[in-house]
Amino acid sequence: xxxxxxxxxxxxxxxxxxxxxxxxxxxxxxxxxxxxxxxxxxxxxxxxxxxxxxxxxxxxxxxxxxxxxxxxxxxxxxxxxxxxxxxxxxxxxxxxxxxxxxxxxxxxxxxxxxxxxxxxxxxxxxxxxxxxxxxxxxxxxxxxxxxxxxxxxxxxxxxxxxxxxxxxxxxxxxxxxxxxxxxxxxxxxxxxxxxxxxxx
Numbered sequence: 665x666x667x668x669x670x671x672x673x674x675x676x677x678x679x680x681x682x683x684x685x686x687x688x689x690x691x692x693x694x695x696x697x698x699x700x701x702x703x704x705x706x707x708x709x710x711x712x713x714x715x716x717x718x719x720x721x722x723x724x725x726x727x728x729x730x731x732x733x734x735x736x737x738x739x740x741x742x743x744x745x746x747x748x749x750x751x752x753x754x755x756x757x758x759x760x761x762x763x764x765x766x767x768x769x770x771x772x773x774x775x776x777x778x779x780x781x782x783x784x785x786x787x788x789x790x791x792x793x794x795x796x797x798x799x800x801x802x803x804x805x806x807x808x809x810x811x812x813x814x815x816x817x818x819x820x821x822x823x824x825x826x827x828x829x830x831x832x833x834x835x836x837x838x839x840x841x842x843x844x845x846x847x848x849x850x851x852x853x854x855x856x857x858x859x860x861x862x863x864x
Contacts, residue, residue, distance in 0.1 A: 694853035715862030729851035752833025796820035
């Protein structure tokens with residue numbers, strides 16, 4: 665017997681349905697790129713009330729400069745300005761290949777009512793085998809009633825170790841967010857891609 669909520673089957677014969685479908689919207693591939701920007705209504709990008717949730721995945725982001733970090737910000741004016749007030753919290757886990765100096769704790773790169781870009785991944789190396797991957801989920805960015813929450817999870821490679829960072833927060837605006845920009849803390853994104861999906 666299945667479990668049904670509001671007309672949708674949640675469990676049926678032991679299988680779980682998460683509900684909603686994920687639709688691919690846009691992929692941007694870095695090639696010595698200063699920024700990668702997703703702007704609603706530009707080049708096939710959708711960031712409106714078509715979807716209640718949007719997912720960005722970043723895959724093998726390789727910085728041009730060693731020891732730099734992937735970060736992001738949002739816009740309410742289709743990318744003319746990226747600097748929405750944000751509050752966030754972060755924690756991290758670090759483990760070296762040789763098992764030495766494992767760490768877990770609070771990461772002091774959170775924001776408190778700041779218009780700065782939010783770091784998503786920890787420091788990432790520029791070596792040929794070093795990169796960062798992860799995702800950011802934005803909830804109801806087109807709302808003109810509530811603030812806009814997000815969560816992010818990333819893993820990066822530096823100093824022969826794996827660094828996982830988890831970030832959560834909100835954009836403190838009731839204006840619709842219609843653009844997002846990604847860049848490194850310094851220099852270019854040498855390679856890698858970022859994909860945008862809408863979740864129904």
